[in-house]
Amino acid sequence: MHAECCPVASGSFDIKDLIAAVPNLDKLAVISGEQVVNIGSQDMNDAVWLKLASRLGEVVKSPGTDAVIITHGTDTVEETGYFLDLVTKTEKPIVMVGSMRPATAISADGPSNLYNGVAVAVSPGARGRGVVTVLNDQIDYARNVVKTNTTDVETFRSVNRGPAGVSNTGVVTWFAPLEKKHGTSSEFSVDGLTSLPRVDIIYAHAGMNPDLIDAAVKLGAKGLVIAGVGDGNMTDAALARVTAAAKAGVVVVRSTRLASGIVYRNNEVDDDKLGLVASAELNPAKSRVLLMLALTRTRDVARIQTMFNEY
Numbered sequence: 001m002h003a004e005c006c007p008v009a010s011g012s013f014d015i016k017d018l019i020a021a022v023p024n025l026d027k028l029a030v031i032s033g034e035q036v037v038n039i040g041s042q043d044m045n046d047a048v049w050l051k052l053a054s055r056l057g058e059v060v061k062s063p064g065t066d067a068v069i070i071t072h073g074t075d076t077v078e079e080t081g082y083f084l085d086l087v088t089k090t091e092k093p094i095v096m097v098g099s100m101r102p103a104t105a106i107s108a109d110g111p112s113n114l115y116n117g118v119a120v121a122v123s124p125g126a127r128g129r130g131v132v133t134v135l136n137d138q139i140d141y142a143r144n145v146v147k148t149n150t151t152d153v154e155t156f157r158s159v160n161r162g163p164a165g166v167s168n169t170g171v172v173t174w175f176a177p178l179e180k181k182h183g184t185s186s187e188f189s190v191d192g193l194t195s196l197p198r199v200d201i202i203y204a205h206a207g208m209n210p211d212l213i214d215a216a217v218k219l220g221a222k223g224l225v226i227a228g229v230g231d232g233n234m235t236d237a238a239l240a241r242v243t244a245a246a247k248a249g250v251v252v253v254r255s256t257r258l259a260s261g262i263v264y265r266n267n268e269v270d271d272d273k274l275g276l277v278a279s280a281e282l283n284p285a286k287s288r289v290l291l292m293l294a295l296t297r298t299r300d301v302a303r304i305q306t307m308f309n310e311y
């Protein structure tokens with residue numbers, strides 16, 4: 001088994017040093033490393049996503065590569081992973097790993113996460129699962145996973161659906177496959193893209209002032225995601241402005257600021273009448289990823305709602 005490792009390291013470590021620091025990694029796979037970019041993942045942006053996705057697309061085409069491991073900071077791995085899952089056409093395993101503790105910490109988790117990540121990548125049953133994250137012995141589909149705690153090693157959870165599996169000292173157990181569209185069944189691609197449409201997220205709260213909605217539209221947002229209260233709600237004033245924005249051709253997705261749950265279409269808000277999209281299971285950050293890619297295909301609200309139901 002030959003696994004390719006292309007990292008987005010958040011610190012100052014070179015990927016070759018990271019690989020060399022993990023005992024017995026070479027017993028699992030022949031691993032070669034490549035540094036695509038070296039940034040804290042809080043600095044992740046559309047340009048890096050496009051660069052990483054297009055390099056990943058090349059790497060997975062190589063007959064000599066059986067799987068890819070991507071090292072990534074934990075702050076935005078849930079967004080990068082979902083983006084890559086939507087645009088990378090391959091059955092080969094793509095595993096994202098990170099660490100909650102720095103390499104200098106007592107009981108640093110990076111080495112064991114990398115070891116488990118490689119074990120997951122080479123495990124029977126990994127093919128066709130799309131992009132997964134492996135941290136703290138848990139495997140999660142990138143589509144489902146969210147970071148839930150600022151500093152704990154037990155932070156990554158698939159809040160609505162549960163994990164994809166577990167990997168303990170390299171012993172891998174897979175649970176149910178991801179039935180949502182992704183990878184080879186996804187209609188999205190980064191081919192020919194040099195930028196992504198601007199999509200802004202606006203956070204709802206008691207007394208939400210709608211001015212930021214107008215500001216985002218004025219600044220050129222083609223899509224808006226509202227991190228709504230409860231089931232994707234917002235003040236009447238904000239609802240009036242997003243309705244106006246939708247009428248003007250900006251695609252508006254109602255997501256939720258809550259940690260889990262589904263935003264239901266036409267439940268508390270009449271989406272049909274107002275021309276809005278309900279995010280279903282996707283949190284605001286993931287909704288933004290899907291909406292950006294959706295807008296590379298269409299501005300049709302009904303079609304985009306179908307995408308939010310299917311991806």
Ligand code: ASP
Pocket residue numbers: 010039040041042072073074075076098099100
């Ligand atoms: N802020 C860092 C990052 O996401 C935290 C980490 O290293 O995981 O890049």
